[in-house]
Amino acid sequence: MTVAIVLYTSDLRVNDHPPLRAALSSAGEVVPLFVRDSRIEAAGFGAPNRQAFLADCLADLDAGLRARGGRLIVRSGDPVAAVAAVAGESDADEVHMAAGASAYARSREARLRDALEREGRRLYVHEGVVTAVAPGELTPAGSDHFAVFTPYFRRWAALPPRALSAAPRHVPVPEGIASQALPARGAVRGVSDLLARGGEAEGRELLTRWLSGGIRQYGQIHDDLAADATSRLSPHLHFGTVSATEIVRRAQQRGGLGAAAFVRQICWRDFHYQVLAARPDAAAADYRSRHDHWRTERDAGEEIQAWRDGRTGYPLIDAAMRQLRQEGWMHNRARLLTASFLTKTLYVDWRIGARHFLDLLVDGDIANNQLNWQWAAGTGTDTRPNRVLNPLLQARRFDPDGAYVRRWVPELAGLSVPYVHQPWKLSGPDRAAIDYPEPLVDLTDALGRFRRSRGIG
Known part of the structure; x- marks a missing residue:
């Protein structure tokens, strides 16, 4: 009986899964395989929130396959070596997988194709899956x-x-293919308290x-x-x-x-x-250079840490950064505001912010995280690269009664508008009673610095 491998990457499902459908159409048995890629973890992209969510996803995928008579095979290490090993163990003729977009994903596909072809096997990469x-x-x-x-x-x-591809009714998996234990969410340390469930x-x-x-x-x-x-x-x-x-x-x-x-x-x-x-280099380099001389950890370390900790003195910014730490997720409008604040108000390198987001975001991926950060920094695809989002004006528009700030900055929960967004306007004992910092920077001064740095009047 012929065997095909389905290599799962960023497509952890059984519904509308073209590689799984194609493998079942061409082979009598399939090996649903997920490889815990040691290179991704070594590069620092194995963030706890994503590892915990991944554990949920793999457990659910295994359950979905078992409901159809199959199971998920889990291996770890270099994915090329792991796939080659499983192909040898199962005598698989072909491997099916979803196409990736990053430089690493494309390199992985090329290495895997070469390795399989040397052994007389074929790799099929399916577009439009992710x-x-x-x-x-x-x-x-x-x-x-x-x-x-x-x-x-x-x-x-x-x-x-x-057209959508229906979930298969039956997924026959060959006997005797060993699998490592599924990862457990509870074994992951450093997970955000309010992280959502995956699967x-x-x-x-x-x-x-x-x-x-x-x-x-x-x-x-x-x-x-x-x-x-x-x-x-x-x-x-x-x-x-x-x-x-x-x-x-x-x-x-x-x-x-x-x-x-x-x-x-x-x-x-x-x-x-x-x-x-x-443009795979846009993951780390300016898509459109503005010739910025960004501030870095060396000359803005305290301000960067205040931004990470949600202690900038601007309540809307701080609420968003605390939501990120608590949930491993942040509202899209808040992502734009916090990114604009770091890159244009503090004039800090966008890569520093992008790295922090990737450390915490459960949905953090290279394409959307890096390119949204570049959009906010004005080095990406934004047609108005020098726009600056004022956190006070944005607060009036998108949190007018301060409910979002009160939810995530509890020390300001008792304040009414406008003080919940501008606590520095309180005076005397009312201000002294609140353990909340003064604004990290004056917005007018910061705007002037940014405009001078960009060479605009």
């Missing part, structure tokens, strides 16, 4: 990728999503609730920080427990202005993936 539209599928005239979102969105929206079942339930309720008002209130009116699906998109294509198709079927606004956000994710696929 994203709704594959990177490189849409290109403008004269370029290998879109550098501006709006024209990309027009083309993306006009392209019908691919395909959790993600699909979350999606169904979102489509039946919250999505209706998404267009009007998605930036309302206290309302928490976003889908919370980003961790499931990152780990692929729910298909981006299925999300788009089901949202479009739901219809309405809220669904349209939500689908546009899924397109932003695809947009960043196609930028990174075309």
